[in-house]
Amino acid sequence: MVTTATDVTAAGPQPPLLRTENLSVCIDSHGERNTVVSDVNLELTAGRTIGIVGESGSGKSMTAAAIMGILPPVATAQGRVFYQGTDLLTLDDKARRAISGPELAYIFQEPMSALHPMLSIGAQMIRPMRIHLGLSKREARERSAELLDQVGIPKSRGLLGAYVHQLSGGMRQRVMIAMAISCQPALLLADEPTTALDAAVQKQILELLLDLRDQLGLGLVLISHDLGLISRYADDVLVMLDGDVMEQGPTADVVANPTHPYTRGLIESAPRIGHVPRRLPTIDRAKFSTRALADKEAR
Numbered sequence: 615m616v617t618t619a620t621d622v623t624a625a626g627p628q629p630p631l632l633r634t635e636n637l638s639v640c641i642d643s644h645g646e647r648n649t650v651v652s653d654v655n656l657e658l659t660a661g662r663t664i665g666i667v668g669e670s671g672s673g674k675s676m677t678a679a680a681i682m683g684i685l686p687p688v689a690t691a692q693g694r695v696f697y698q699g700t701d702l703l704t705l706d707d708k709a710r711r712a713i714s715g716p717e718l719a720y721i722f723q724e725p726m727s728a729l730h731p732m733l734s735i736g737a738q739m740i741r742p743m744r745i746h747l748g749l750s751k752r753e754a755r756e757r758s759a760e761l762l763d764q765v766g767i768p769k770s771r772g773l774l775g776a777y778v779h780q781l782s783g784g785m786r787q788r789v790m791i792a793m794a795i796s797c798q799p800a801l802l803l804a805d806e807p808t809t810a811l812d813a814a815v816q817k818q819i820l821e822l823l824l825d826l827r828d829q830l831g832l833g834l835v836l837i838s839h840d841l842g843l844i845s846r847y848a849d850d851v852l853v854m855l856d857g858d859v860m861e862q863g864p865t866a867d868v869v870a871n872p873t874h875p876y877t878r879g880l881i882e883s884a885p886r887i888g889h890v891p892r893r894l895p896t897i898d899r900a901k902f903s904t905r906a907l908a909d910k911e912a913r
């Protein structure tokens with residue numbers, strides 16, 4: 615983000631919840647190194663939402679995975695990821711897990727692959743609370759039912775014995791959110807949390823995330839390919855293309871006065887209700903993507 619303000623409390627200035635400095639991700643494959651995220655600088659304070667928007671393959675999930683410390687083995691993060699002032703990239707695995715296990719939560723892009731098909735919802739919800747909060751099995755089960763109630767699945771005791779394939783898309787997403795907040799995180803990264811859902815359920819889920827952000831004082835990183843969605847729900851935005859940040863700033867400013875032609879293209883090419891152009895404008899992405907330009911030159 616964009617605000618550089620440091621929170622000031624009675625205890626004095628506090629570091630922001632999350633700040634990245636030149637965060638980059640490289641992938642090594644077949645003896646080649648490719649940069650898939652380049653120099654991401656963002657800042658997020660508790661109670662606010664930052665949106666990361668970009669087309670498929672632009673590096674949104676890799677940025678989130680680098681912050682969470684869950685990159686695939688072929689990928690390496692460089693730069694800095696400060697969480698409450700501590701650079702997570704300098705910690706060893708154990709020290710990092712001690713922080714990111716309970717305090718950083720990730721809602722995966724694909725709930726069907728993130729939830730275990732052979733374990734009941736209850737079994738999956740209970741485990742992290744037993745590990746990170748030290749709850750007994752019974753306490754964790756009680757808490758699971760409360761959490762499902764909190765995310766809009768009331769009378770959920772029966773659901774604890776159900777399996778992921780038995781749930782609707784909206785319910786799966788609510789279960790993912792309940793699991794994500796179960797260990798009382800301070801930072802929540804939601805990766806395309808509503809892609810496969812219809813418009814009405816999408817709105818309910820996003821409003822739920824914002825309500826939880828306010829109730830629990832979370833910092834929320836909201837990832838989407840949809841600039842319209844980000845403009846409705848995020849305070850600040852980062853527009854990415856092929857791993858590069860094209861533009862960033864307060865969402866209202868970026869949407870009202872985009873300075874980068876790629877962002878202008880994204881806004882102009884979004885379909886709008888009540889305005890049906892004969893042809894939707896398209897973006898010549900090769901003009902803006904350093905990766906596409908390099909590929910063109912190599913040919």
Ligand SMILES: Nc1ncnc2c1ncn2[C@@H]1O[C@H](COP(=O)(O)OP(=O)(O)OP(=O)(O)O)[C@@H](O)[C@H]1O
Pocket residue numbers: 641643650668669670671672673674675676677686688723839
């Ligand atoms: N496990 C992996 N191994 C190798 N390359 C990967 C892997 N995961 C992602 N990539 C590459 O990293 C780049 C960024 O991918 P990323 O998943 O961050 O994109 P994204 O913006 O989240 O896209 P989407 O909207 O489709 O989810 C892409 O070029 C992708 O092909």
Ligand SMILES: [Mg+2]
Pocket residue numbers: 674675676723805
């Ligand atoms: Mg992704």
